[in-house]
Amino acid sequence: MTKYVIVGSGIIGLYTTFQLLEHHIAPHEITVIAEYMPGDESINYTSPYAGGNFSCITGDDPDTLEFDKYTYLNLHRIQKVLGKEAGLDRYPSVELWDRRPAPEKIESLSSYLDQYDVITEKDELDGAEFGIRFLSWNFNCPKFLANFQKYLEKQGVRFVKKRLSHIVQAYGPSTKTVINCSGIGARTLGGVEDKQVYPTRGQVVVIKAPHIMENKMRWGDDYATYIIKRPYSHDQLILGGFIQKDNWTGDTFKSETEDILNRTTTLLPKILLKNPGGDKVEDLEILRVAAGLRPSRHGGARIERESFDEGKVLIHNYGASGYGYQAGLGMAYKAVQLAVAKSKL
Numbered sequence: 001m002t003k004y005v006i007v008g009s010g011i012i013g014l015y016t017t018f019q020l021l022e023h024h025i026a027p028h029e030i031t032v033i034a035e036y037m038p039g040d041e042s043i044n045y046t047s048p049y050a051g052g053n054f055s056c057i058t059g060d061d062p063d064t065l066e067f068d069k070y071t072y073l074n075l076h077r078i079q080k081v082l083g084k085e086a087g088l089d090r091y092p093s094v095e096l097w098d099r100r101p102a103p104e105k106i107e108s109l110s111s112y113l114d115q116y117d118v119i120t121e122k123d124e125l126d127g128a129e130f131g132i133r134f135l136s137w138n139f140n141c142p143k144f145l146a147n148f149q150k151y152l153e154k155q156g157v158r159f160v161k162k163r164l165s166h167i168v169q170a171y172g173p174s175t176k177t178v179i180n181c182s183g184i185g186a187r188t189l190g191g192v193e194d195k196q197v198y199p200t201r202g203q204v205v206v207i208k209a210p211h212i213m214e215n216k217m218r219w220g221d222d223y224a225t226y227i228i229k230r231p232y233s234h235d236q237l238i239l240g241g242f243i244q245k246d247n248w249t250g251d252t253f254k255s256e257t258e259d260i261l262n263r264t265t266t267l268l269p270k271i272l273l274k275n276p277g278g279d280k281v282e283d284l285e286i287l288r289v290a291a292g293l294r295p296s297r298h299g300g301a302r303i304e305r306e307s308f309d310e311g312k313v314l315i316h317n318y319g320a321s322g323y324g325y326q327a328g329l330g331m332a333y334k335a336v337q338l339a340v341a342k343s344k345l
Contacts, residue, residue, distance in 0.1 A: 002031040002158070004339070005170045007189075008181035009034035009159065010047035011141075011324045014148045015332035016179055016317055017157055018078065023340050027156030033170055035163040035185075038145035043250030046183060047324065049292030051204060051228045051238045052139030054326040055217055056095050056132075060105040061300065064323075067330030069112050074329055075137050082151050087144030089231035093136035093215035094119070096128035106130075128218065136215055139325050140233050166190030171312060177339050178308070179315040183295035186302075186318045194302065199293035200321055201247035202240060203256045205264075206230075208285040209237035211274045218267055225263045227271070236287060237271070239264040243322070245296070252289045296321040303331055305338040315339045 004020055006013045009032050020030055036045035054072055058064045079088045092115070100106075109132065110116050119131035153159060164170060168191055170178045182189050187197035217226040224243050230236040239260050261281050265271045277283045297319030308314045317335035320328055 002172050002174055003029040003176045004031070005172070005175050005178045006030070006032045006181055007034070007164065007167070007170050007178060008032075008183055008185070008318075009037050009145075009149065010045065010181065010183050011050070011145065012183065012317055012320055012328045012331065013181035014145065014152065015328045016181055016335055017152050018148075019329070019332040019336040020339070021152075021155060021157075023336050025340070027152075028158075031158045031160055031172075032152075033160045033162050033164065035161070037159065037161055038142070038149045043291070043293055044184060046292050046295055047145055048142045049202075049204070049290050050139070050141045050322070050325055051202075051226060051240055052141040052144070052230070052325050053091075053093070053215055053228045054137040055093070055215070055226070056101070056105070056109060057217075057219070057224070058323045058327055059300070060102040062104075064300070064327060065105065065108040067327035067334075068323075069108060070330030070333060071327055072137065073112060078148075078329070082144075082147050085232050086147035086151075087140035087142075087232055089138055090135055091138050091214055091229045091231070092133065094124075094131065094133050094217070096125065096131040096218040098128055098218070098220040100130040109134075137326070138215065138229055138231050140230050140236075141325070143232060164189065167192055167314065168309075171308070175312065177313045177315065179317055179335055179339055181317050183318050183320075184293055186295075186316075192316070194297070194318075196298040196302075197319060198246050198296050198298065199248055200296040201244040201249065201291060201293055202242050202322070203252055203260065203289065203291045204238050204240040205257055205260050205286060206288040206290070207237050207239060207271075208235050208287055209271060209275070210235040211276065212237050212268070212271060216268045223263075225267050227264050227268050248293065250291050250293070252291050257289050294322040295319060295324075301331060303334050303338070305341075313339065
């Protein structure tokens with residue numbers, strides 16, 4: 001008997017399903033309905049294309065800072081139940097900002113990041129106003145999603161592949177609560193149709209780089225350059241990227257690939273200097289170039305509860321943009337708290 005339905009099987013939907021189990025909801029009472037499942041590829045299914053690490057890309061509003069903190073401090077629980085080789089591991093990371101982040105953000109990060117250290121060396125800052133080192137979480141996104149689904153199914157959660165045209169279709173005869181984790185689909189899903197949702201396009205280049213075992217990122221006013229080690233991937237390294245608002249194309253472009261390669265090898269020269277295949281950009285072994293549409297939302301993520309027909313409940317949990325993996329477990333915790341709040345039922 002399905003009492004709880006999750007709409008969407010991206011990282012937010014899977015985190016939310018996990019949180020329902022953590023709140024002692026019986027697995028046989030949970031169904032995940034989604035048009036796309038782990039292993040599928042579509043420009044409308046963002047999660048497999050993410051760079052996939054815990055970084056400092058998010059904003060400095062109190063909610064998002066808490067979502068980041070909760071996720072960072074609790075990912076070890078997911079790693080434990082999935083197994084270490086399920087696509088989640090830890091790597092050292094360096095992050096640089098052209099402009100110093102807000103004090104609230106720095107204070108929050110310094111309070112919980114493992115191995116946190118402020119960078120003071122001028123040569124390493126390379127003109128940036130602020131920089132830190134810390135121990136990050138990295139995801140092999142396609143592998144992690146697939147193993148996450150397998151784990152949830154093994155617990156007894158049901159997955160149904162189905163395209164919904166209206167949110168009402170998520171309610172079965174016994175369904176009391178639907179949690180809408182439809183991501184960019186929330187813009188067109190009937191009964192939701194949130195026109196505040198928009199895509200933020202990114203493009204990444206995946207190379208083979210056995211010599212790189214770290215992350216490095218630089219955030220500017222109008223650019224983002226990032227280097228992310230993909231765990232358990234046969235030495236893949238993710239190079240990016242772009243943050244293009246309201247760009248819906250899933251196409252990839254040679255000019256953007258060249259720009260990414262130039263920026264990332266400048267940011268971390270040993271990508272070339274220690275490359276087994278040679279020290280020129282053309283010597284890099286490119287495995288794939290991909291584009292993805294981050295599910296952004298004007299006004300930030302929407303995590304809200306509303307009443308539905310005949311005493312049923314609808315919870316919204318979408319709009320994570322580019323930080324679903326790193327803030328999504330905290331977002332899911334808040335959404336599930338709204339879903340199981342007996343005082344409001």
